[in-house]
Amino acid sequence: MTTPTARMPRVSIRSGWVASMTVALGILGFVMAAQWNSDPQRQSYTTSAQQTLAAQALALEREREALQAELAAVEAAVVEFQGQSEGSQSALDEVNRDLAAARLAAGLTAVSGPGMVVEIADSRRVVAPGENPANYIVLADDLRDLVVALWASGAEAIAINGERLVATSSIYGVGSSVLVNTAFLSPPFRIEAIGPDGLHDAFLTNDAYLGRVAHRIEAYDLEFATASADDLQLPSFIGSTRLRWAVPAGELP
Secondary structure (H helix, E strand, O other): OHHHHHHHHHHHHHHHHHHHHHHHHHHHHHHHHHHHHHHHHHHHHHHHHHHHHHHHHHHHHHHHHHHHHHHHHHHHHHHHHHHHHHHHHHHHHHHHHHHHHHHHHHOOOOEEEEEEEEEEEOOOOOOOOOOOHHHHOOOHHHHHHHHHHHHHOOOOEEEEOOEEOOOOOOEEEEOOEEEEOOEEEOOOEEEEEEOOOOHHHHHHOOHHHHOHHHHHHHHHOOEEEEEEEEEEEEOOOOOOOOOOOOOOOOOOO
8 A cells, every 4th residue: 555655746746847848848849930930031021121222222323324424425515615615715816816907907006116207397487478378387288298208108107296097087277277087286296107117218208208298398497307216106096987988899789
């Protein structure tokens, strides 16, 4: 009767251990199952993230290529514009040079250079009774003759008392004054002319000078003097150069 009583506790201990092992194995199996189930999700997430980054990288690469193409197009446009600008600037410079030359030839630019000076004034002789007082004063015709002689002798620019002569200039007698351009001038008259070497000698031997005006200077003792000059400063013409009747050939109505 004592033997069965002694075995009962052993059966009870083994049963508790088995129960504990069962619980432990169950827990371990659950953990393993959870880990097994989570690996495909992580793998799926990782694959999805990589695909998203790859797509973004591809989009950025395409955007970079598009920007590079746009930049290349802009640079090409800039180069073309610079070429056109250089060509335009060259053409503009040539036009400006032509315009400057035209203004210079037209007398619209102040000039300097060598030449000669002619001074003429009324006679100081007392007018005898019965003589014409106009013979003893400088007339517009005298100034015109002197200017013609200077042009014919090679003068390139002429001014009378600071009034620059141009193609539309006029010299008129108005009472005791002379109208040059639109300025009323009175004697003494100073005519400055810029021209080549030998201008002075050529002027003194020119027929336009040796004719009527030279005779008047001698006959009525008009004050007269000439001299060469190394550096004359002539102003530009101030006034209107507009032509009312003359137009370029072929443009007549």
